[in-house]
Amino acid sequence: DVKVTQSSRYLVKRTGEKVFLECVQDMDHENMFWYRQDPGLGLRLIYFSYDVKMKEKGDIPEGYSVSREKKERFSLILESASTNQTSMYLCASSLTAGGREDTQYFGPGTRLTVL
Amino acid sequence: RKEVEQDPGPFNVPEGATVAFNCTYSNSASQSFFWYRQDCRKEPKLLMSVYSSGNEDGRFTAQLNRASQYISLLIRDSKLSDSATYLCVVTDDTGKLIFGQGTTLQVKP
Numbered sequence: 001d002v003k004v005t006q007s008s009r010y011l012v013k014r015t016g017e018k019v020f021l022e023c024v025q026d027m028d029h030e031n032m033f034w035y036r037q038d039p040g041l042g043l044r045l046i047y048f049s050y051d052v053k054m055k056e057k058g059d060i061p062e063g064y065s066v067s068r069e070k071k072e073r074f075s076l077i078l079e080s081a082s083t084n085q086t087s088m089y090l091c092a093s094s095l096t097a098g099g100r101e102d103t104q105y106f107g108p109g110t111r112l113t114v115l
Numbered sequence: 116r117k118e119v120e121q122d123p124g125p126f127n128v129p130e131g132a133t134v135a136f137n138c139t140y141s142n143s144a145s146q147s148f149f150w151y152r153q154d155c156r157k158e159p160k161l162l163m164s165v166y167s168s169g170n171e172d173g174r175f176t177a178q179l180n181r182a183s184q185y186i187s188l189l190i191r192d193s194k195l196s197d198s199a200t201y202l203c204v205v206t207d208d209t210g211k212l213i214f215g216q217g218t219t220l221q222v223k224p
Contacts, residue, residue, distance in 0.1 A: 002144050025217075040120075040123075040216060041203075041216065042202070042214045042215060042216035042217060043159070043214040044214075045211060045212075048211070058211070090158060090159070091135075102147060102206070102210065102212075103149075103161045104161075104212060105161075106158035106159050106160070107158060108157070109157075109159050
C-alpha cells in the first residue's frame with residue numbers, strides 16, 4: 001500500500017511565523033502535490049513537482065513556496081503565515097502525470113491555524 | 116463558472132435506497148475522470164475511475180457522458196458506511212486533477 005505521511009496533524013502558528021509542512025511518500029512516486037481544502041471551495045492546488053528539484057505553480061501559489069530535495073519528500077513553506085492561510089493542507093503523490101491510471105494518494109492532512 | 120460543479124447536498128437517504136450524484140465539467144479537453152470519497156476529517160481516497168464505457172464496482176456504478184460533459188455516480192442499496200463526501204475529479208489539459216467541492220451523503224438507519 002502507498003503511504004503518504006505528513007509531519008503534523010494539527011499545527012497552531014502566529015501571524016508572521018515561518019511554517020514548514022513536510023510530506024513523505026514511500027512508493028517511489030515521481031509526482032507530488034500540495035493542496036489546501038476549505039469549506040465551499042474544495043481542494044485547490046498550491047504547488048506540484050514532477051521530479052527532484054523541480055516545482056511548478058498550481059492555482060494558488062501566492063504566499064507559499066516548496067522544496068523537493070529528495071524524491072520522497074516534498075515540503076511546503078509559508079514564508080510569513082497569515083490568518084487567511086488557516087486551512088487543511090493535503091499532500092498527495094502519484095506514479096505518473098496525467099492519464100487514466102494517475103491515481104493520487106493523499107496524506108492524512110495538516111490542519112493549520114494561524115492566530 | 117467552476118471547472119467542476121457538483122451539488123453539495125447534503126443528500127439524506129434511508130438505508131437500502133439508491134442514490135445518484137451528477138457532476139459537470141467545463142473543459143472539453145479533459146481526458147481522465149474519477150470519483151474520490153472523503154470521510155469526515157479524513158483524506159480523500161480514490162473510489163473509482165470513470166471510463167467512457169461506464170464501469171461498475173459492486174454497488175457503485177459510474178458513467179461518463181462526454182457530449183454533455185457530465186459524470187454520474189450511482190450507489191445502490193446504500194449502507195450507513197457509505198456516508199461521506201464524494202468528490203468528482205477531472206484532469207485538465209496538462210494532466211493536473213481538478214476537484215469538485217464534493218457532494219455530501221448521509222445514509223440514515
